[in-house]
Amino acid sequence: xxxxxxxxxxxxxxxxxxxxxxxxxxxxxxxxxxxxxxxxxxxxxxxxxxxxxxxxxxxxxxxxxxxxxxxxxxxxxxxxxxxxxxxxxxxxxxxxxxxxxxxxxxxxxxxxxxxxxxxxxxxxxxxxxxxxxxxxxxxxxxxxxxxxxxxxxxxxxxxxxxxxxxxxxxxxxxxxxxxxxxxxxxxxxxxxxxxxxxxxxxxxxxxxxxxxxxxxxxxxxxxxxxxxxxxxxxxxxxxxxxxxxxxxxxxxxxxxxxxxxxxxxxxxxxxxxxxxxxxxxxxxxxxxxxxxxxxxxxxxxxxxxxxxxxxxxxxxxxxxxxxxxxxxxxxxxxxxxxxxxxxxxxxxxxxxxxxxxxxxxxxxxxxxxxxxxxxxxxxxxxxxxxxxxxxxxxxxxxxxxxxxxxxxxxxxxxxxxxxxxxxxxxxxxxxxxxxxxxxxx
Ligand code: SF4
Numbered sequence: 001x002x003x004x005x006x007x008x009x010x011x012x013x014x015x016x017x018x019x020x021x022x023x024x025x026x027x028x029x030x031x032x033x034x035x036x037x038x039x040x041x042x043x044x045x046x047x048x049x050x051x052x053x054x055x056x057x058x059x060x061x062x063x064x065x066x067x068x069x070x071x072x073x074x075x076x077x078x079x080x081x082x083x084x085x086x087x088x089x090x091x092x093x094x095x096x097x098x099x100x101x102x103x104x105x106x107x108x109x110x111x112x113x114x115x116x117x118x119x120x121x122x123x124x125x126x127x128x129x130x131x132x133x134x135x136x137x138x139x140x141x142x143x144x145x146x147x148x149x150x151x152x153x154x155x156x157x158x159x160x161x162x163x164x165x166x167x168x169x170x171x172x173x174x175x176x177x178x179x180x181x182x183x184x185x186x187x188x189x190x191x192x193x194x195x196x197x198x199x200x201x202x203x204x205x206x207x208x209x210x211x212x213x214x215x216x217x218x219x220x221x222x223x224x225x226x227x228x229x230x231x232x233x234x235x236x237x238x239x240x241x242x243x244x245x246x247x248x249x250x251x252x253x254x255x256x257x258x259x260x261x262x263x264x265x266x267x268x269x270x271x272x273x274x275x276x277x278x279x280x281x282x283x284x285x286x287x288x289x290x291x292x293x294x295x296x297x298x299x300x301x302x303x304x305x306x307x308x309x310x311x312x313x314x315x316x317x318x319x320x321x322x323x324x325x326x327x328x329x330x331x332x333x334x335x336x337x338x339x340x341x342x343x344x345x346x347x348x349x350x351x352x353x354x355x356x357x358x359x360x361x362x363x364x365x366x367x368x369x370x371x372x373x374x375x376x377x378x379x380x381x382x383x384x385x386x387x388x389x390x391x392x393x394x395x396x397x398x399x400x401x402x403x404x405x406x407x408x409x410x411x412x413x414x415x416x417x418x419x420x421x422x423x424x425x426x427x428x429x430x431x432x433x434x435x436x437x438x439x440x441x
Contacts, residue, residue, distance in 0.1 A: 006031040007040035011058060012048025014200055014230065016081055018151045019104060020046050026110045038068065042076045042114055047083035058083055062095050069097040076117045078102060082170040086336055088124040104171055105129040128172040148384050148423055150194040152185050154217065155201035160233055161271045163339040164300060164331065167202050179211040186221055195382055195423050197221065199229040205236035215240045224250055226382060226399065232257045234274050234282050246289040253290055254401040258298035262317025263310035266303050276317055283321055294324035294400035299359055302331040302352035304343030311355050315362055324370060326363040330356050364434040371432035379404065381427045403436040
């Protein structure tokens with residue numbers, strides 16, 4: 001019997017990208033991936049509800065699917081991920097052509113759930129299981145391109161109390177993956193050609209099993225050509241981790257450590273568990289040990305109760321910290337979060353927009369100035385493939401996560417990203433933008 005086609009659309013963060021790979025693995029004996037939604041027998045939306053905008057996108061994508069479902073009544077339509085966990089039965093009621101709603105812990109059960117849906121059982125199943133079952137995803141899934149850089153999920157869930165965040169509700173308590181499994185998957189990915197492994201977790205530094213702490217896990221992955229991890233709650237970045245950054249050669253000089261706000265009043269309402277001063281002390285310590293490290297961050301503007309003074313403090317924190325990249329978002333109250341229950345969303349939309357723009361302006365200026373210091377320098381780039389905007393150029397990243405677009409003047413004929421030796425190149429930077437470096441190999 002020829003395999004059926006599954007179309008999966010992924011929204012949101014790297015964890016969702018990873019979960020899509022888990023879905024493909026779970027379905028791999030009966031389904032092959034298609035990029036043509038019209039050719040699909042099963043359409044799955046792997047959703048994100050961290051921002052309101054993402055949730056709206058999913059509802060409109062589901063709406064657009066109505067004519068296809070009418071044309072192909074046997075089509076199974078499913079929604080997984082955060083929106084699914086949050087809305088479960090409500091979604092089934094709201095969208096009559098939706099067959100299936102599943103949570104992150106039901107991904108391994110997908111073949112059975114799809115089979116049930118085909119037999120007319122419209123159902124939502126989003127409960128959390130005690131044990132999280134991780135797969136050696138990337139190395140085993142057929143039809144998924146073997147990547148130069150691969151994600152390895154090491155911890156699911158989060159137990160921090162950040163009031164704006166839906167993750168503890170949608171992903172549940174922290175479940176760390178066994179040390180041996182992580183090592184095995186990393187070894188098989190490196191064996192298959194991956195030059196970079198990115199350890200994933202909502203709060204990855206909270207990883208802990210009977211066999212290893214996060215620091216010990218990182219230390220045991222010294223065979224990976226380039227190693228990264230994301231995302232870090234500042235309180236969980238230990239002194240030992242900072243020393244490992246200094247001493248372990250394959251660990252890249254980059255840390256993504258969201259500050260979220262620069263005002264202590266706002267940080268308290270967010271229940272981030274650190275003050276601005278403590279955050280600044282942490283990055284000072286990190287830079288004292290690893291002077292070349294890039295520190296990137298997330299900022300939320302317009303959190304409930306944010307005054308002009310609070311916002312000015314956020315702007316001054318961005319300037320004080322001299323972040324290498326700032327990802328900024330407008331606050332939107334997410335159902336089921338403590339901030340939605342406790343506070344009113346009292347910063348007007350136009351003021352949020354204005355504040356967001358000011359964060360962008362300050363950050364871009366800062367990033368441009370930082371990137372200008374690279375002009376004339378040679379940087380090691382891990383080549384990821386042709387540049388999205390100009391296929392005549394190649395693109396890749398430096399160890400400290402700067403995007404580099406470059407012309408491969410001296411690249412050997414038939415250059416392919418096949419092995420480590422050919423995938424790392426030294427590029428001379430000749431000009432820059434706030435978001436990338438341009439150079440020549
Ligand atoms: S640490 Fe990150 S994932 Fe965890 S609750 Fe806070 S914002 Fe959410």
